[in-house]
Amino acid sequence: MLKHVDCFTVESSASTKIASAVTKSGVKILSLKKEGKNTVIHTNFKHRPVIIALLNQLCYNYKLVSYGFMKSVKDFAARKGLAAGLLAAMLFFMLTPLYTLRIEVKGDYPKDEVLSALESLGISAGGRAKVDCSLLEESLLKLDGVASASVEKKGTTLIVNILSELPEQDVYIYGGTGPLVATADAVVSRQIVYSGTALHKKGQTIRAGESVIADYVLVGEEKVPATARGEVYGLVYYTATAWFTPEVIELRESGNTFKVTSTEFLGAASAKKDAPYENYYTESRTYVTGILLPVRVTETTYYELVETRVTYTFEECEKQLKASALEAASAKLPLAASLKNKWITVKPAGNGFVVEATVEAEIRIDGRL
Amino acid sequence: MFTDEIIKLTGGGSLEFYLPKITVLGKRAVVIEGHRGVVFFSSDEAKFRLKNCMLSVTGEKLEVKNLTSSDALVSGAISGLSYA
Numbered sequence: 001m002l003k004h005v006d007c008f009t010v011e012s013s014a015s016t017k018i019a020s021a022v023t024k025s026g027v028k029i030l031s032l033k034k035e036g037k038n039t040v041i042h043t044n045f046k047h048r049p050v051i052i053a054l055l056n057q058l059c060y061n062y063k064l065v066s067y068g069f070m071k072s073v074k075d076f077a078a079r080k081g082l083a084a085g086l087l088a089a090m091l092f093f094m095l096t097p098l099y100t101l102r103i104e105v106k107g108d109y110p111k112d113e114v115l116s117a118l119e120s121l122g123i124s125a126g127g128r129a130k131v132d133c134s135l136l137e138e139s140l141l142k143l144d145g146v147a148s149a150s151v152e153k154k155g156t157t158l159i160v161n162i163l164s165e166l167p168e169q170d171v172y173i174y175g176g177t178g179p180l181v182a183t184a185d186a187v188v189s190r191q192i193v194y195s196g197t198a199l200h201k202k203g204q205t206i207r208a209g210e211s212v213i214a215d216y217v218l219v220g221e222e223k224v225p226a227t228a229r230g231e232v233y234g235l236v237y238y239t240a241t242a243w244f245t246p247e248v249i250e251l252r253e254s255g256n257t258f259k260v261t262s263t264e265f266l267g268a269a270s271a272k273k274d275a276p277y278e279n280y281y282t283e284s285r286t287y288v289t290g291i292l293l294p295v296r297v298t299e300t301t302y303y304e305l306v307e308t309r310v311t312y313t314f315e316e317c318e319k320q321l322k323a324s325a326l327e328a329a330s331a332k333l334p335l336a337a338s339l340k341n342k343w344i345t346v347k348p349a350g351n352g353f354v355v356e357a358t359v360e361a362e363i364r365i366d367g368r369l
Numbered sequence: 370m371f372t373d374e375i376i377k378l379t380g381g382g383s384l385e386f387y388l389p390k391i392t393v394l395g396k397r398a399v400v401i402e403g404h405r406g407v408v409f410f411s412s413d414e415a416k417f418r419l420k421n422c423m424l425s426v427t428g429e430k431l432e433v434k435n436l437t438s439s440d441a442l443v444s445g446a447i448s449g450l451s452y453a
Contacts, residue, residue: 029436
């Protein structure tokens, strides 16, 4: 469309001669027409020297008019529909930002109240008004129960984000209940603070009774009172020990037995005899004889036990010792504890060994004094 | 098929090489390919030399566009074509 064209108006009616000469020189004639006694030819401006030389050679008088950008503009303007469309589009894009065709209200604040507030400020859907977003925000924040408001204009859409204040009962008022303290010695593993300030970091060891969540929050340097609320979890350790000695004294049966029989008749019992051995265990059997006059007979057998020195190796007892130590350590865990880890160490002690089982568990350790 | 027969009739080879091609676009324009020069031109008539004859395009407000040594486009209100 924006081509640079030369227009030669040649004072001659011999258009054929001119056209032939021009085309023979390899120049394309964009347009050839006769205007009265003149011949008008349009060519690309880059062929100007050739055309001028040719016309001079042929001794024609001519007038050269060069069309550049303005010619293109005029050509474009001549296409009335296209020009009108372009103009309309330009006007549309220039004017539409001034209009507010749609108002989008986001948030939990009543939409009707927002729209009526905007209307009182001269903003309505379909209306034309200059929108000052910061001014609108200020006005919306003045509405009852508005916690936050933001206004943004995107094209012809006005987007309002507005949130209501929380209901009164959801606001926790400081009750001055003091800090939360640790209920056990532990290593802090994780903590959730709802309000207040955590006083320890993960991995720090704390003693029972130490404060874990303080009843204030820091605003800059200032401590603002707040109810200490949260959950603090810590790792606790429980140990149990079992000892192994190679020689133990056990009571074992010697093989000697002694049987004693006693009777009981109508509430009267025969005299009891003492046990014949220092260490023993007994087995008793009771039965009744007689049909008319029942006699209760009790037979007691004493088995003698003697102290015997027994020798074990550690390998024989290792499994049982470890199991019993671990069981004893696990038994100390509180019900709500979450078992994290466990391990067993064996250390020599004297002529035996000490088996120590440790269990690591996570428990909630926050509490109030 | 039709073109093949013409090629046979004309002794083979390329049709475009031997014969000019005249395309009439309604009453608005005539495209002439393969002419051998403009013989006469006015706002009522344009005459072109072809290989063995002359082509006359008549009409009103005629204008020749895109004229080269072999091709031309005659626009305007075309009323007739004739060969002589």
